[in-house]
Amino acid sequence: MNRTNNRTQNRTHRGVRLAALAAALALLTGNAFxxxxxxxxxxxxxxxxxxxxxxxxxxxxxxxxxxxxxxxxxxxxxxxxxxxxxxxxxMFGGVSAIGLDEVSSEDPTNDQSLALGQGKQMVVRPEFDVTLAYNPASVLVPIARVEGIGFTLLGADTANGGSIIAGQGAVVRLDGSADPAGPKLLFIQLGSDGAGLSGGTRASQWMLLDQFIDEVRGRIPTNAPMAMLTPAGRATLARFIDGGGRVMVGVHRAADIRQLLRWSQRHNVRIAIQGGDEAWKLAPQLAAAKVPVFLDPLSNLPRSFDQLGATLENAARLRNAGVQVAFSQSDKASHNARKIRQLAGNAVANGLSWEDGLAGLTRVPAETLGVGDRLxxxxxxxxxxxxxxxxxxxxxxxxxxxxxxxxxxxxxxxxxxxxxxxxxxxxxxxxxxxxxxxx
CATH class of the missing domain: 2.30.40.10 (Urease, subunit C, domain 1)
Structure with a gap:
């Protein structure tokens, strides 16, 4: 008798579960239309x-x-x-690896950086495109979007070496779509964080960047011994010079930002700055050049000599000078993208207007990243x-x-x-x- 009752109860429970599943599917289907x-x-x-x-x-x-x-x-x-x-x-989730980084400590689930070459050999592959590895079914996607995050910028980085040119990324919407929502951006890392990829000195970064430009413009033949770019790399980089696509540059020190402005103006490169802890020192120049800054307002204490001028008032000082300010966590916190609202709130607490705080999570990143006509x-x-x-x-x-x-x-x-x-x-x-x- 007990076995019969148990079987009956189990069937009942299974029926309840199936009914609940059917109801959930009906709800999802209804929402879809x-x-x-x-x-x-x-x-x-x-x-x-x-x-x-x-x-x-x-x-x-x-x-x-x-x-x-x-x-x-x-x-x-x-x-x-x-x-x-x-x-x-x-809202914007910052420059992140959502859909590229499932478990940070498990290398096979991390797809945001390129590791080619051996030892100190420099491998320059601007054609590397992280959006090809994006997984819209990642568990991180719903974790971010139930917190109000609707889009993010998939960023290529230099964590695994390569060169100061990390590769390409793009905006993705967190609606389950598999393809990028906007144009590709090129990611470059400068300053002390890129010195290990440029012969141990930041001074050589400008030499290398100028050489890459020379290769794209045909001043250095493809088969020249000193050439570093593949044909595909040359074609990719060509799209980001002479007023082409946007280049996102990771840099903090004011002296490096000054050199970046000169380099970008010399080659007519449309840049945006990621990080920019000392960007406030060149706020008028950045405003005049119309260079937006994606910063972390919680960056207050220097983590390196490049960030001695870090301040909680960075966002307010930049915006007061006319610079467009957006927000991004300094550590690409893909698992905690929701905390980006806290960044904006802290910027407001330190002098930024509430309206500019909201704009830094919505309009400014959308317009900067080429999706402002829709988002x-x-x-x-x-x-x-x-x-x-x-x-x-x-x-x-x-x-x-x-x-x-x-x-x-x-x-x-x-x-x-x-x-x-x-x-x-x-x-x-x-x-x-x-x-x-x-x-």
């Missing part, structure tokens, strides 16, 4: 010249923002009552990548209530929320790690 939504009565932080709009509705139709105003008719759209809470564009602001015609918050999005005590991609409400679940729910529920006769229906 529910692209018409009216978010009513929100405090809309547009991150644009329109500023903040209180008690405002945002109508999304076919995945695009169709109207912004008050008292908008819903029609057939699903209505979400924001209750006056903040609505922002989906980064709330405006009619833009993609409806949106986040509804429980409170001030620059306050870490606030959380994302709902995230939309193209107007689709995503399930607000990740591996971390699943672990939370598994281990915080009340224990039964078996330990809490067991499924609830096992008791």
């Amino acid at each position: 529910a692209q018409n939504v009216l978010i009513r009565n929100a405090t809309v932080h547009t991150a644009s010249a329109q500023g903040t709009l209180k008690n405002t509705d945002v109508l999304v139709r076919d995945g695009t923002i169709a109207a912004i105003g008050t008292g908008l008719p819903a029609g057939s759209a699903t209505v979400v009552d924001a209750g006056g809470k903040p609505l922002t564009p989906a 980064g602001t709330i405006a009619v015609g833009k993609r409806a990548d949106l986040v509804l918050w429980t409170g001030d999005p620059l306050d870490v005590s606030s959380t994302a209530r709902q995230v939309w991609f193209d107007g689709r409400a995503i399930p607000m679940r990740s591996r971390q929320t699943e672990l939370r729910d598994r281990y915080l529920r009340a224990a039964g006769t078996l330990p809490r790690a067991y499924p609830a229906d096992a008791n």
Whole structure:
């Protein structure tokens, strides 16, 4: 009798699980097609010249923002009552390795740097493209997006050697898409962090960069003994000189930034700075050259001689001089991309305006990285990548209530929320790690 009862109970439990799974799939399927939504009565932080709009509705139709105003008719759209809470564009996760780095201590899961050559041999391969290794099914993707992160810049780095030219990366949206959302960027590492890849001195970095330019322009034949670039490398690098694509340069020291500005102006290279702990010392020059800076506002104590001038006021001083400021964690914290809101909040606490703090997480990175026509602001015609918050999005005590991609409400679940729910529920006769229906 007991066996019969147990079998009956097990079948019942399996039926409940299947029903729950079917319901979840139905919800996901519904979200996949529910692209018409009216978010009513929100405090809309547009991150644009329109500023903040209180008690405002945002109508999304076919995945695009169709109207912004008050008292908008819903029609057939699903209505979400924001209750006056903040609505922002989906945020930037910084320069990261989300989808390239699954377990930091496990080399086979790390795909953001190139390791070719032996010993001190320099291998220069600007054609290396980290986006080819991007995994949209990475567990880090939902962990970031349930925290309001909608896009990130996949960055190539020099952790495994190679040369001061690390390779290419691009923006990806964290909506499950497999392909980059924007144009490719080239990553270069200068200063003391790149000295080991340039003969042990930062002085040679400019010599090498000038040689690469000479190779691209044909002043050094491909078969010359001193040539370093492959034909593919020359073709790639050619796209980033003479006003071409954006080059992201990792550099901190003011003296190196000064040389970078001279080099970029000499060869008409469109640069952005990643790091820039001493960038505030050249704020007027950076503003005049229209060079944006992706910085970590928590970088206050020098970790190297390149960062002796680090200050919590870096963002405010740069912005006051007219420099466009965006945010990125200094250690490419792919597993903690959500903390980038804390960076912006600390910049605001140290003199940056709240509006510029939000812009550094939305509009500025989107425009700098070539996706500003679709992302980064709330405006009619833009993609409806949106986040509804429980409170001030620059306050870490606030959380994302709902995230939309193209107007689709995503399930607000990740591996971390699943672990939370598994281990915080009340224990039964078996330990809490067991499924609830096992008791």
